[in-house]
Amino acid sequence: MAVGGRVLQAAGVASAGRLARVHAWWEQEHVFGYGLILPAFVLIGCLVAYPFGMALYFSLSDYWVGSPGQFVGLGNYREILGNEVFRQTVANSFLFTAIALTGKTVLGVWLALLLARNLRGKRLLRGAVLLPWVIPTALSTLGWGWMFDSLYSVVNWTGIHLGLIAPPGPNWLGMPNYAMAAVIIVNIWRGLPFFAITVLAGLVSIPREYYEAAEVDGASSFGRFRYVTLPLLKPVLAVVILFSTIFTFNDFNIVYVLTRGGPVNTTHLFATYAYQIGLQGGNLGQGAAISLFMLPTLGLVVFFQLRYIRKE
């Protein structure tokens, strides 16, 4: 494929000298290949690796907005561990991720099974299901904010009129447990389409023959789900859960718009608390330490899940 200067000369084409040599060098397989991936590499370097490196450096230094600090080692990490609000944030994040992820997995598989059926208007339905995923989160969360509003809550209004809730109804964003439930509900609502559509893609790739064979063997619908669908969905589910764990742990918009971490810090997640300390309070060092605190744990989760996926 590569066309060098000598070949050009032999073919009677006049050599352009230096330019031709550059051409020849450029067209070598290994140079050209790396050349093609260079732009993507530079982009990742600038937009991912550099900020990550800076965040790591900030977390190890006494760095304030606009005033470079000194290296303090793990001082920031020790400081945040001693802070009760941070410890509460850690507990909130695990609770939030565990419940939201379970909800999304169960409901996502269920929704995917429904969407896989031959219903009328199937395409329209599949498109509509994606809406929560497509609408900008900040915008849809504002809508949820109104639904959970203390004065004008449509959730309470409906519940009261259906006789399900005793008036005046719960104060969704003002009581710790309800506030956590509210942010989890919105997170599940938003993340569900990602689960459902990805699982649906996995479902349609399962050959019909397996189901037919199972039916012949007398398997019930639950049996077919348990022994055919679920095992064959495992690799897809593992990838979706992996991605969703990371997204859910790092959620920011929903909590920031709905509760700003309140009431009494009971809905703060790593991202919202890091924002409060690092950007609003100007303590970039501690803010970075808060946001990077989960990195080793998440790294391990990713490592084991990827290993499991490769094995499967």
Added chain:
Amino acid sequence: MSASVNRRHFLRASSIGAGVGLAWLAGGRAPAFAQKRELTFLSWNHFVPAADDELRKQAEAFAKQANCSVRVDTMAHLQMPAKIAAEAQSQAGHDMFRTASADTFLYESLLVSLDDVVDKLGKQGGGWYPFAAEMNQTKSGWKGVPWFWVSFPGTYNMAHFKKAGFEHPPKTWDELLRQGKVLKKQGNPVGIPISHCSDAHSTYWSVAWSNGAKVLEADGKTPGIVSDKTAQVIEWYKELFKDAMDPEVLSWDDAGNNRFILSGKGSWIHNPISPYNAALKEKMPIADDINHHNSPAGPAGTHSAPPILGIGIWKFSKNADLAKEFIQFLFRKENYDAWIVASNAFNHPPLRHLADHPIWAKNPKFAMLPKEAEFAHPRGWPGKPSDAVQRIDDNYVMADMVAKAIGGMPTKRAMEWCQDQIARAVKGQLKVG
């Protein structure tokens, strides 16, 4: 046409494009067609939008006069701290910005000294109110020009009070508690936010000072929260929450109390006059029922912590002199007066002479507002304002302390928790200069 030719053409074109782009970036300057002098100003989305319209109008007038262009960008007030921090960190962005809380202390070393402008304006305008001056006067000079402050009076529904048999709105916080109990039984509770919003702290400082409680000692460093006075304040909040308010105050954002009084349900809130202005603008009948009164007093007198806003100029700005001229232009009496009118008395002048404005007398519901200046303090008082005070406010620690106590935590334990959070905020105090 072969694939290799396509590829080459593509690569050549993209390389040339990238090269030109990089050269432009490396040059670090805009191309010649964009080189007209442009002054940029970052401000907030004013709670009375007409005030922003007037500001832009004045910016245009200044641009014509100074033969430049002026761009006024506005954004939600809660997003401003992050935006300002990003500009400070990247040393790029707007030439000047609206400062709030202790921004001038937080960014002291990054802001242009404005001693000359402040001195000139102060002499012309009969002097600055001390609370407005303190918020901008750092150890290394004036790092902001006090722009305006926002009074924080009591706002009440006259019809609800009359129905409950009260002749007048509460003069003291204890009277508010007594009246609130009756008003809640009537179906019209009172409301003070106890949540992660700035109004929650505006009221807390006021209640605490009026009861002789402190957050920080006079040295500005020693936490002063654990005291009998604070315990009394917490007990007062607990009783008010239980007998005079609805639990919704635990979830309010800064607009929560506005919605509460405008809905017709609420009878009293502690807030700037924005709900009344909104009711007037939207021609809501409730505007007739809403009135204002001076912030309530306590055993230690009347004290309030109104939001105090200023204007700062970044050192990285290449238009610092132009920005100073623009600030002085905004403070011309005719311009400042027009701006007060546009805000319908929401913006209060930090200069004594500018406070003499017919708008306060025009509407009896505004008549008491200028008096609020007499008992206003910067947050952190009796200590000086500092970046530590801003961190205390940003982390809503007093609101959380009260909410914890309401949630069942023993008062002493809640105060100790708050004291720990305040100590952390102080520990992170930046070295001045």
